[in-house]
Amino acid sequence: MNQSNTDFNSPEAVETAFYTAFADCDVQAMDRVWAHGDVVCVHPGSSALVGHEAIMGSWRNILTDAEPPNLRCEIVCRYTDDDLTVHVVEEHIMPDSADSASTSIVLATNIYQRDETGWHMVGHHASLSRSLKQHTLQ
Numbered sequence: 001m002n003q004s005n006t007d008f009n010s011p012e013a014v015e016t017a018f019y020t021a022f023a024d025c026d027v028q029a030m031d032r033v034w035a036h037g038d039v040v041c042v043h044p045g046s047s048a049l050v051g052h053e054a055i056m057g058s059w060r061n062i063l064t065d066a067e068p069p070n071l072r073c074e075i076v077c078r079y080t081d082d083d084l085t086v087h088v089v090e091e092h093i094m095p096d097s098a099d100s101a102s103t104s105i106v107l108a109t110n111i112y113q114r115d116e117t118g119w120h121m122v123g124h125h126a127s128l129s130r131s132l133k134q135h136t137l138q
Helices: 011-024 027-033 051-061 134-138
Strands: 040-041 068-079 085-095 104-115 117-132
Touching: 011 027, 011 068, 011 085, 027 051, 040 051, 051 117, 068 134, 085 117
Parallel strands: 040 117
Antiparallel strands: 068 085, 085 104, 104 117
């Protein structure tokens, strides 16, 4: 059972809340997005984090005292069933103080599941695709 204070009424609402929490460096908002129980998160270049506590520990490390990034997300494709939705997205992440040539492009798979309280994130797997700065040099 999800112990979240926020019930999301759609996968899109969860995704919006996830990327808003990321862009705002808001650990509490990030915590409300994630389901409790069987959840997994893989950050670019890291191993799998399994369970709510491990995932939130990593997000606390990433977001605490961080400078909020400029972040844009585009859905590449989606699969939706009654209680499960998968989005493959392209994240464009740029430090707030950097120019657009410093944008990193990350491909991510976001998995959302509906339970009796609403929709929540149960999986996030991200991998660095390329940096626009690096890409333009090739």
